[in-house]
Amino acid sequence: MKYYSLNKKAPKTTFEDAVVRGLAPDKGLYFPEYITPLPYSFFDSIENKSNSEIAFEAIKQFVGDEIPENDLRTIVKDTLSFDFPVVELDFKISSLELFHGPTMAFKDVGARFMARCLEYFNKNNSRKVTVLVATSGDTGGAVANGFLGVKGVDVVILYPSGKVSAIQEKQLTTLGQNITALEVDGVFDDCQDMVKQAFVDEELTSKMQLTSANSINIARWLPQLFYFLFSYKQLKSKYENIVFSVPSGNFGNICAGMVAQKLGLPIKHFIASNNSNCVVTNYLETKSYQPKASVQTISNAMDVGNPSNFIRIKELYNSDFNELKENLSSYSFSDDETRKALLEIHKTYNYIADPHGAVGYLGAKKYLQNNPGDHVVFLETAHPTKFLDVVEDVINIRVELPEQIKAVIDKEKVSIPISSYSELKTYLLNKN
Numbered sequence: 001m002k003y004y005s006l007n008k009k010a011p012k013t014t015f016e017d018a019v020v021r022g023l024a025p026d027k028g029l030y031f032p033e034y035i036t037p038l039p040y041s042f043f044d045s046i047e048n049k050s051n052s053e054i055a056f057e058a059i060k061q062f063v064g065d066e067i068p069e070n071d072l073r074t075i076v077k078d079t080l081s082f083d084f085p086v087v088e089l090d091f092k093i094s095s096l097e098l099f100h101g102p103t104m105a106f107k108d109v110g111a112r113f114m115a116r117c118l119e120y121f122n123k124n125n126s127r128k129v130t131v132l133v134a135t136s137g138d139t140g141g142a143v144a145n146g147f148l149g150v151k152g153v154d155v156v157i158l159y160p161s162g163k164v165s166a167i168q169e170k171q172l173t174t175l176g177q178n179i180t181a182l183e184v185d186g187v188f189d190d191c192q193d194m195v196k197q198a199f200v201d202e203e204l205t206s207k208m209q210l211t212s213a214n215s216i217n218i219a220r221w222l223p224q225l226f227y228f229l230f231s232y233k234q235l236k237s238k239y240e241n242i243v244f245s246v247p248s249g250n251f252g253n254i255c256a257g258m259v260a261q262k263l264g265l266p267i268k269h270f271i272a273s274n275n276s277n278c279v280v281t282n283y284l285e286t287k288s289y290q291p292k293a294s295v296q297t298i299s300n301a302m303d304v305g306n307p308s309n310f311i312r313i314k315e316l317y318n319s320d321f322n323e324l325k326e327n328l329s330s331y332s333f334s335d336d337e338t339r340k341a342l343l344e345i346h347k348t349y350n351y352i353a354d355p356h357g358a359v360g361y362l363g364a365k366k367y368l369q370n371n372p373g374d375h376v377v378f379l380e381t382a383h384p385t386k387f388l389d390v391v392e393d394v395i396n397i398r399v400e401l402p403e404q405i406k407a408v409i410d411k412e413k414v415s416i417p418i419s420s421y422s423e424l425k426t427y428l429l430n431k432n
């Protein structure tokens with residue numbers, strides 16, 4: 001399989017090269033040259049297959065022959081060593097729980113898959129790759145955990161000092177080994193700007209192979225299509241018209257769902273559920289795409305003002321606005337509405353959602369008003385305890401900490417404080 005850059009000014013390249021680079025030399029996002037539908041029999045008998053068989057069949061064409069089948073099977077199996085349960089709240093709404101991985105964020109799957117691919121590609125050479133990532137919270141922990149101990153890969157995480165939750169900070173500062181946390185005196189945008197500057201700094205990139213581990217990287221983005229297959233497997237015997245409501249920030253997750261649909265998965269419709277960062281909601285209303293500075297909300301993993309994967313969605317629909325609008329609805333909700341939803345979900349279904357899942361729930365409810373016969377699955381993208389202060393404050397009960405969280409809470413934080421790009425650069429040039 002070859003990948004091309006969506007800026008169309010860089011040569012096509014291999015899966016390996018696209019994963020190692022992250023971004024194409026022309027700064028475009030990589031996109032697969034073909035998406036070939038899976039045979040009807042795959043979906044017809046999906047309930048008889050294990051999750052790792054399903055995932056292997058689905059991802060195989062995107063890797064091509066660059067990783068031998070047996071190795072790819074192992075990578076997929078190791079990546080998916082936990083459950084993806086669909087919890088039916090009633091006959092109209094289900095929650096797809098994507099938080100059963102080691103850091104309790106849905107980003108675990110993409111991070112683990114990407115780490116194992118890089119490990120495979122590094123097996124026979126002495127090349128070192130440095131994964132540089134800025135985080136507002138969840139990405140850092142998932143990437144740190146996914147890449148821990150992976151040969152030939154160093155991970156450097158930049159996070160804004162005092163602006164991630166206590167649990168999130170522990171998840172990215174306590175692992176050691178090949179993981180380093182840089183604690184930035186600033187906000188998330190400062191971290192992101194420093195990372196961007198590093199990628200275009202030729203003095204740095206001539207001396208080291210830097211790559212990204214956010215959803216611009218195809219190995220982090222594509223495995224997210226598994227979630228939609230796993231839900232279908234669980235729901236196909238019960239519901240005919242399955243719709244997904246995806247709490248969206250950079251739109252990587254929902255775009256992967258659309259790839260699953262191109263593979264032939266019978267999904268009726270997608271809902272992009274947004275907080276007040278509503279560029280896409282506005283786009284579908286006005287046909288005009290207007291990126292904005294992000295605003296802070298209680299569903300902060302979705303505080304994105306210019307979703308990086310939206311260009312991939314456009315590519316999937318050949319920039320045909322009407323075709324996209326047929327398949328995608330988007331709604332946006334305030335923090336007040338999100339808080340009310342958390343309460344409603346708890347009261348009505350005795351279920352505890354996190355603020356991101358609650359935004360997905362609101363999108364599902366809104367869609368169902370006009371489409372009462374459909375079944376909407378909202379993606380529960382993080383465990384409620386990762387947003388403990390909001391959830392406990394709104395629902396007014398104490399939420400029990402899961403084992404994964406208990407395991408890090410008492411560990412000692414180790415971080416290196418930095419406050420400027422030049423300090424980042426000095427660190428990178430001297431790290432070894």
Ligand SMILES: *Cc1c(COP(=O)(O)O)cnc(C)c1O
Pocket residue numbers: 105106107138139215247248249250251252253254301302356381382
């Ligand atoms: C990253 C994240 C999202 C947004 O996912 P995108 O792929 O960026 O749209 C939603 N919820 C949580 C908890 C996240 O960590």
